[in-house]
Amino acid sequence: MNQPERSPAAASNxxxxxxxxxxxxxxxxxxxxxPILDTGFTRSDCTYDVVAVWHGRFFRLEDHLERFERSWxxxxxxxxxxxDGIRDVLHDCVRASGLDDAYVEMIVxxxxxxAGERDPxxxxxxxxxxxxxxxxxxxxxxxxxxIAMVIARDTVRIDPRAVDPTVKNFHWGDLVAGLFEAYxxxxxxxxxxxxAGEVTEGPGFNIFAVCAGTLWTPASGVLxxxxxxxxxxxxxxxxxxxxxxxxGVERLQAADELFxxxxxxxxxxxxxxxxxPVGNGHPGPLxxxxxxxxxxxxxxxxxxxxxx
Ligand code: PDG
Numbered sequence: 295m296n297q298p299e300r301s302p303a304a305a306s307n308x309x310x311x312x313x314x315x316x317x318x319x320x321x322x323x324x325x326x327x328x329p330i331l332d333t334g335f336t337r338s339d340c341t342y343d344v345v346a347v348w349h350g351r352f353f354r355l356e357d358h359l360e361r362f363e364r365s366w367x368x369x370x371x372x373x374x375x376x377x378d379g380i381r382d383v384l385h386d387c388v389r390a391s392g393l394d395d396a397y398v399e400m401i402v403x404x405x406x407x408x409a410g411e412r413d414p415x416x417x418x419x420x421x422x423x424x425x426x427x428x429x430x431x432x433x434x435x436x437x438x439x440x441i442a443m444v445i446a447r448d449t450v451r452i453d454p455r456a457v458d459p460t461v462k463n464f465h466w467g468d469l470v471a472g473l474f475e476a477y478x479x480x481x482x483x484x485x486x487x488x489x490a491g492e493v494t495e496g497p498g499f500n501i502f503a504v505c506a507g508t509l510w511t512p513a514s515g516v517l518x519x520x521x522x523x524x525x526x527x528x529x530x531x532x533x534x535x536x537x538x539x540x541x542g543v544e545r546l547q548a549a550d551e552l553f554x555x556x557x558x559x560x561x562x563x564x565x566x567x568x569x570x571p572v573g574n575g576h577p578g579p580l581x582x583x584x585x586x587x588x589x590x591x592x593x594x595x596x597x598x599x600x601x602x
Contacts, residue, residue: 313424315422340464341402345398347394347396348395354524369461372419375421390425429559431558442482443485445485447475450487462517469496485546493542493543505545510549521555521561528584532584547570553577563581
């Protein structure tokens with residue numbers, strides 16, 4: 295599952311490190327710039343989505359486009375491109391890059407204020423996209439061995455009534471503060487609780503606990519991850535029961551297995567929690583089965599479409 299060596303063709307392609315789409319033009323990723331006054335940057339007034347390309351095929355592109363559209367509608371954006379236009383741009387970025395395995399992001403921002411304008415209804419919204427080499431949330435050896443995670447103590451997940459986590463957003467202040475808590479406690483990653491002490495999610499991933507053969511994942515206050523949905527569907531097909539409900543730290547602490555899910559890396563094991571082993575301290579059987587099933591599903595025509 296690791297990145298292949300760079301081919302001679304890639305070495306001469308200016309987009310081989312990634313390709314962005316800005317104002318109707320493709321740009322090599324290192325030269326891609328946005329206007330400094332774009333309120334997507336100055337106010338985090340934007341939404342985005344990330345879809346993967348694996349071995350030349352988009353994974354669940356229509357589901358990502360649908361989630362993106364739900365997000366921008368909720369934030370009352372009017373992107374300058376419709377869904378077909380956006381899909382075409384994503385294909386263009388990946389094709390130009392020549393990447394077989396890519397991390398493909400689409401962003402809509404409120405835009406640049408004209409002459410001190412402060413009424414968000416009066417901005418021309420902007421659309422950006424890029425494709426870069428596939429991003430792994432965990433390094434390969436961490437995916438095999440699992441990582442050490444902490445439950446954040448000093449940081450709570452931002453209240454969903456303030457920032458709706460089902461609308462993918464750049465308000466990562468709590469997630470990044472949580473990561474520093476993890477590093478300070480000699481762990482690699484973090485899961486955050488909400489203000490009621492219920493488990494939510496972490497920086498770029500959803501979380502699952504396996505308890506006596508049943509999968510548990512938080513129902514709300516989290517991004518409705520496409521990887522999370524894929525795992526639930528794969529588990530269903532394999533006859534593994536899933537409970538999508540809120541739960542507290544005790545369920546994580548008592549779990550036989552823990553894993554995280556993200557477009558950036560798929561299904562990834564967590565083998566230590568707050569300095570205690572999870573189960574026997576090694577990736578468990580359900581985690582391994584679902585991780586394999588996840589990657590096997592990437593060629594399936596119902597979920598993947600080739601880059602054209
Ligand atoms: N929760 C949060 C807060 C996320 O940002 C993400 C994905 C997920 C859950 C999982 O959703 P999905 O399975 O649809 O990917 N975040 C992506 C990828 C991870 C990363 O850090 O690059 C992102 O933010 O780009």
